[in-house]
Amino acid sequence: MTIAVIGSHGQLGTDLMRVLGDDVVGLTHADIEITEPVSIAVQLDKHSPDTVINTAAYNLVDKAEEEPEAAFNSNAFGPLHLARACAARDITLVHVSTDYVFGQDTHRTTPYIEDDAPGPVSVYGTSKLAGEHLVIAACPKSFIVRTCGLYGNPTSLGKGNFVRTMLRLAQDCDELSIVDDQHCTPTSTADLATAMATLIRTDSYGLYHCTNTGVTTWCGLASAIFKITGLDVTVKPITSNDFGAPARRPSYSVLNCDCIMSVTGVTMPHWRAALASYLADV
Numbered sequence: 001m002t003i004a005v006i007g008s009h010g011q012l013g014t015d016l017m018r019v020l021g022d023d024v025v026g027l028t029h030a031d032i033e034i035t036e037p038v039s040i041a042v043q044l045d046k047h048s049p050d051t052v053i054n055t056a057a058y059n060l061v062d063k064a065e066e067e068p069e070a071a072f073n074s075n076a077f078g079p080l081h082l083a084r085a086c087a088a089r090d091i092t093l094v095h096v097s098t099d100y101v102f103g104q105d106t107h108r109t110t111p112y113i114e115d116d117a118p119g120p121v122s123v124y125g126t127s128k129l130a131g132e133h134l135v136i137a138a139c140p141k142s143f144i145v146r147t148c149g150l151y152g153n154p155t156s157l158g159k160g161n162f163v164r165t166m167l168r169l170a171q172d173c174d175e176l177s178i179v180d181d182q183h184c185t186p187t188s189t190a191d192l193a194t195a196m197a198t199l200i201r202t203d204s205y206g207l208y209h210c211t212n213t214g215v216t217t218w219c220g221l222a223s224a225i226f227k228i229t230g231l232d233v234t235v236k237p238i239t240s241n242d243f244g245a246p247a248r249r250p251s252y253s254v255l256n257c258d259c260i261m262s263v264t265g266v267t268m269p270h271w272r273a274a275l276a277s278y279l280a281d282v
């Protein structure tokens with residue numbers, strides 16, 4: 001089985017390359033442009049993969065509010081081009097999506113299952129939801145994996161992640177104000193890649209939620225980072241309104257991951273254990 005990983009130098013792509021081992025071809029942004037059908041065709045015909053995993057995305061949640069075309073090109077039309085190209089070649093497509101397809105239900109307090117109606121509150125979330133629909137419509141052999149708050153060790157240190165940002169800020173600050181009203185489950189790309197590597201060996205196509213387990217907020221995550229590392233930083237809880245980011249985020253976007261755990265037999269670790277393991281490495 002030959003697997004092509006698109007976005008192979010990104011956070012998740014780097015861990016997928018490590019976990020998948022020998023049968024894998026990595027495609028960086030220099031190799032493939034998912035918004036261009038010709039570029040996709042050239043790479044698929046060159047490598048003839050059985051499975052394509054798309055981790056490429058426009059991930060700048062705030063900037064997407066002012067650049068909806070760029071977000072939709074990479075997060076909706078790019079995946080559609082990929083889905084069409086994969087379907088035409090009988091290739092399985094694995095596409096990664098986000099908990100930010102939810103958020104309109106501001107009273108939510110229980111984890112979302114795959115059958116729950118989505119309702120994004122940002123351009124980014126809407127563009128990712130469109131990508132999900134287009135992939136499912138165009139490629140019969142497809143997996144969609146929604147995840148949340150990723151942190152990993154990318155080959156190309158592009159935009160970073162929340163954990164690395166906290167470690168960097170701790171070098172200069174002894175107090176940080178962090179949003180405490182967005183409940184979710186930050187997820188290690190190492191754990192996500194392990195679950196995905198098992199899922200794609202099945203033919204149980206469809207939509208899956210996959211995160212670490214448990215619930216926290218960005219404030220809770222920051223406090224845990226400083227506790228585990230012993231860094232002396234006081235974390236002050238603030239509201240999303242206080243922070244004033246351009247894009248709205250869900251107040252609650254915890255995902256129920258029972259389906260993927262039952263199909264793969266993989267148990268996703270608690271977010272605190274995953275974080276401790278990540279911090280032991282960085």
Ligand SMILES: NC(=O)c1ccc[n+]([C@@H]2O[C@H](COP(=O)([O-])OP(=O)(O)OC[C@H]3O[C@@H](n4cnc5c(N)ncnc54)[C@H](OP(=O)(O)O)[C@@H]3O)[C@@H](O)[C@H]2O)c1
Binds near residue numbers: 057
């Ligand atoms: N990061 C999160 O917190 C988070 C949360 C939930 C879901 N997700 C989803 O999880 C997936 C993986 O996220 P990640 O954090 O691993 O992303 P990442 O680190 O930004 O990696 C994405 C990779 O894709 C490449 N890429 C971007 N646009 C491309 C395009 N149009 N054509 C080809 N390659 C392109 C990027 O290359 P360049 O950097 O060179 O452009 C980068 O190497 C994405 O689908 C994302 O939406 C992420």
